[in-house]
Amino acid sequence: MSSATGLPEGVAAAPVPVAEAGTPAWQRLLLVAGGVILALAPLWLLESFHLFQLTMAVIMALAVLGLNIVTGYNGQISLGHGAFFAVGAYCTAILMSHFDWSFWWTLPVSAAVCATVGFGIGFPALRLAGHYLALTTFALAVAVPQLLKHKAVEDWTGGVQGLFLVKPDPPAFLPVTPDQWIYLVVVSIAAVLFFLTWNLIRGRxxxxxxxxxxxxxxxxAMGMDIASLKTKAFAVSALVTGIAGSLSAVAIEFVAPDSFTIFVSITLFVGMVAGGVASILGSLFGGLFVLFVPNIAESISKAAPGVIYGIILIGxxxxxxxxFAGLLRRLTARLRRGGTS
Amino acid sequence: MDGLAHQIIAGIATGGIYASVALALVMIYQATHHINFAQGEMATLSTFIAWYLVTEGVPYWLAFFATIGISFVIGALIERILLRPVQNAPPLTHVGVFIGLLLIIGNATGWIFGYTTKVFPTPFVSDRPLMGGLVSAHELGTTAVTLVVLMLIFVFFRYTKLGLGMRAAAYNPRSARLVGINVGMMLALGWGLAAAVGAIAGMMVAPVVFLDPTMMLGILLYAFAGALLGGIDNPGGAVLGGFAVGVLENLAGAYVVGTELKLTVALIIIISVLLVRPAGLFGRVVLSRV
Amino acid sequence: MPALLEVRGLKAGYGPTHVLHGLDFDVDAGGVTALLGANGAGKTTSLRAVSGMIRTEGEIRFQGESIAGQATEAIAQRGIAHVPDGRGTFMELTVEENFRLGAYVRTDKADVQRDFERMWEWFPRLRQRWRQQAGTLSGGEQQMLAIARALLLKPRLLLLDEPSFGLAPLIVQEIFAIMRRIREESGAGILLVEQNANLALELADRAYLLETGRIVVSGLAAEIRQDESIRRSYLGY
Structure with a gap:
């Protein structure tokens, strides 16, 4: 353990395991092509329920990515990212159900609102170190359902009942079902945001x-404006998680306060830790983890999946x-060493 | 006027609960600089244990003290088994372990005892109205129990050798070892004590809010607010903060925001304290090390 | 008769960095051993090694029994008191509480009370500050408190890390006078780490000179004091 970095050794050393500098262009192309095929294959391989689950896993991965930006890469511990997820989801739901907006137009609005809220949270967060920030964001996440149910906003949020919305129809020229279409939409948006984040992280x-x-x-001392950097990190992080929220609203076609309890935030946190702190690829693993591991946990013990979930987290x-990203990195490193010797 | 007086007295009664949980949080914070996010879940589990004992026919006060003992052991074991191995790990790991603990205890409680809301008995009943009906027997009893507990804790830390050893271990573990104190043992004891105090708070509040696995979540938030208001490194301050927050919550609920936004009031208190006076009213301002 | 503390082939460090590369030194019962050397020579690390604050290799025997690898608190309970660098005062606690902590592991209540009184006599200023927070004391008073706290353990061996550090010359004189008294009255052995070689050699009967984790000169303090070449090349006065 290196105490100075505040993170396990090796985490900061290799944030981008996929394509390193010096990889030949054709290899990268192959990698991208492989990724595309891997992403599209489920369209033919999975029936609708499992495709829906995978859609949700990708959405969670995107939300975990958002958390990773501020907590993993910037070290500001947030236990309240479920709040941004909720804001994104409600933005889209309100615009679609009250104003009949098309789903697509709600995305930029949701992004802007979430970034603004994130920026707003980022300011007080500046003064809160480590556990205090975790505590404040925890409190925020606990209060979210209550805020959404409140009388003052009930007309917009639908109160306890929540809001129903309808998936966007696939364009006529594409021979896909709405479920397949939403999967495509989610995967494409997630791919773009993952790519942009990757670019952001490996750069200056x-x-x-x-x-x-x-x-x-x-x-x-080197002249970095830490305050501005930290608040912006919060804003970008909230934006990414908020978009994931928007996507979840249309994928599930329903939002309600009680789907946004503290456990959404906890789930995102667990996903980040399980997938790999400060790892882009890890966020993807994290999404898969939080969606499928509870099912696995349930198969181990019908009665107490949450207990198993907690044990897995601590384990x-x-x-x-x-x-998982770290595990993968160590495995590939070992393979490479084995190959050269 | 009676309305106001009643709100204040009821606020003091719930404030005592917050004060107890806040004290439990501060005890762990002082020793380890960790915020135990699972403190509420631990208290809920304890309360369920008490409920089980009472429904099995154990007399209330026997169940009460047995629960305190069991909770103490559970708390100390948690420190030994889960926190000891990661004591030098980065903050993210600690937060992760606390969240894992929250999931495990919270879900285990629901799994073992069921998710249905249960009625928890109060030992404080009275045939006639007290203080002209201003205060219920349970409120009065709760306040008394809380005050006795807080007093005992104070005396323990202030006047006993073990209490002094625990304070020394919390303030300066390196020097504590040099004078021969087993710091690891003190940490386990601290966790045990915190769990025991939390258990008492749970048993006192359960007759009011009814018992279910999520019972303590909101209370934990208020305890956070109280601890921060008083100063999270100052046990006395945290206790006062807990009482203050209890009264504030009741007044705000009755006259300002209504009961639906109780959690939000806690959130607002937390954020305001952290923004205006991060060290709390009675805390020391700690300069961060470079 | 074996020495009170015998250290043989002591190696220690912090993580992967080694600071001590095999030290041998002794402290006699009732004697004062001084460890001298420049900053970073390994003096403080040697003291930490003896009281089990860091991992070590090699032999550390106290009163004939090996204490290497034992927990710090267990070593303290055997009667080794350590005034660490930075003094190790419990700043948030009162002078009285610091006293009580010094005697924490002792069970002989009446004796402890007598030792309290002895410390009041030795350090009258601490008695005046009895109920004050230790953090509010002056540097010299804090050093006295640190020494008093260590003595209240009723140690067989006292480890002192730079007792003169950051103090005015007059106060340094006072503290060294007290150390002479400790040596005469308590019969405890003292292992002293000191920048001020002149003062240390005056007090000590045995001295070791450390350079980058190795002992380069060892011998009787009086002889080292007389040896001009050692003084010139290592001690700089």
Whole structure:
């Protein structure tokens, strides 16, 4: 453990395991093509319920990615990202059900609203270190359902009943069902946001984010505007998680306060830890983890999936603190060493 | 005027609950600088244990003290088994372990005892109205129990050798070892005590809010608010903060925002304290190390 | 008769970095051993190694029994008191509570009370500050409190890390006078780490000179004090 970085060793060292500098162009192309095929294959392979589950897994992965930006890469521990998820979902739901907007137009609005809210939370967060920020965001997430149910906003949010909405229809030229279409939409948007985030993280801004996480004083001495960096990280993080919320609203076709309890935030946190803190690819694993592991947990013990879930989380923290992404990285590193020797 | 007086007295009664949980949080915070997000779940589990004992025919006060003992052991074991191995890990790991703990205890409680709401007995009943009907017997009893508990804790830390050892271990573990104190043991004891205090709070509040696995979530939030208001490194301050928040909550609920936004009131208190006076009213301002 | 503390082949460090590369030194009962050397030579690390605050290799024997690898609190309970660098005062607690913590592991209540009185006599200023928070004391008073706290353990061996550090010359004189008294009255052995070699050699009967984790000179303090070449090349006065 390196105490200085505040993270398990190796996490910060290799944030981008997929395509490293120096990979030949044809290899990258192959990688992308493989990714596309892998992403599209479920359309033919899975029937509707499992496709829906996978859609939700990708949505959760995107939400975990958002959390990873601020908590993983920037070290600001948030236990309240479910709040941004809820804001995104309600933005889309309100615009679609009250104003008959098309789903597509709700996305930029939802992004803008979530980024603004994130920015607003980021400001007080500046003054809160470590556990205090976790506590405040925890409190925020606990209060969310109550806020959504409140009389003042009931007309918009539908109160306890929530809001129903309808999936966008697939365009006529595509021979796909609405379920398949929403999967395509989700996967495409997620792919774009994953790519943009990856670009952001491996560039100058990403390095600055990690520098403020690991060596705040040094970063400040080097002339970085830590306050602005941290609030912006919160805004971008909220935006990404908020978009995931928007997508979840149309995928499920329903929003209600009680789907946005503290457990959404906890789930995202668990996904981040399980997938890999400060890892883009890890966020993807995280999404799959939080969607499918509870099912697996349920198959181990019908009565107490939550207990198994908690045990898995603590177990992971003890034996695999850099998550699945770290495990993968270690495995590939071993394979490479084995190949060269 | 009677309405106001009643709200304040009821606020003090619930404030005592918040004060107890806040004290439990502060005890762990002082020793480890961790915020135990699972404190509420631990208290709920304890309350269920008490409920089980009472429904099995154990007399209330026997069940009460047995629960305190069991909770103490559970708390100390949690520290030994789950927190000890990661004591030097980064904050993210600690938060993760606390969240895992919250999931495990919360779900285990529901799994073992069921998710249906249960009626929890109060030992405080009275045939005639007290103080002209201003206060219920349960409110009066709860306040008394809380005050006795807080007093005992104070005396323990202030005047006993073990209490002094625990404070020394919390303030300066390195020096504590040098004078021969087993710091690991003190941490386990601290967790045990915190769990025991939380258990008392749970048993006192359960007759009012009814018993179910999520009973303590809102109370935990208010305890956070109280602890922060008083100063999270100051046990006395946290206790006062807990009482203050209890009264504030009741007044706000009765006259300002209504009962639907109770959790939001806690959130607002938390954010305001952290923004205006992060060290709390009675806390020390701690400069961050470079 | 074996020495009170015998250290043989002591190696220690922090994580992967090694600071001590095999030290041998002794402290006699009732004697004062001084560890001298420049910053970073490994003096503080040696003291930490003896009281089990860091991982070590090699032999550490106290009163003939091995204490290597034992927990710090267990070593303290055997009668080794340590005034660490930075003094290790419980700043948030009162002077009285610091006293009580010094005697924490002792069960001989009447004796403890007598030792309290002895410390009041030795350090009258601490008595005046009895109910004050230790954090509010002056540097010299804090050093006195640290020494008093260590003595209240009724140690067989006292480890002192730079007792003169950051103090005015007059106060340093006072503290060294007290250390002479400790040596005469308590019969405890003292292992002293000190930047001020001149003062340390005056007090000590045995001295070791450390350079980057190795002992380069060892011998009787009086002889080292007389040896001009050692003084010139290592001690700089």
């Amino acid at each position: 801004i990403g390095r600055a984010l990690m520098a403020t996480r690991d060596h705040p004083t040094a970063a400040e 992971l923290l003890f034996v695999m603190p850099d998550g």
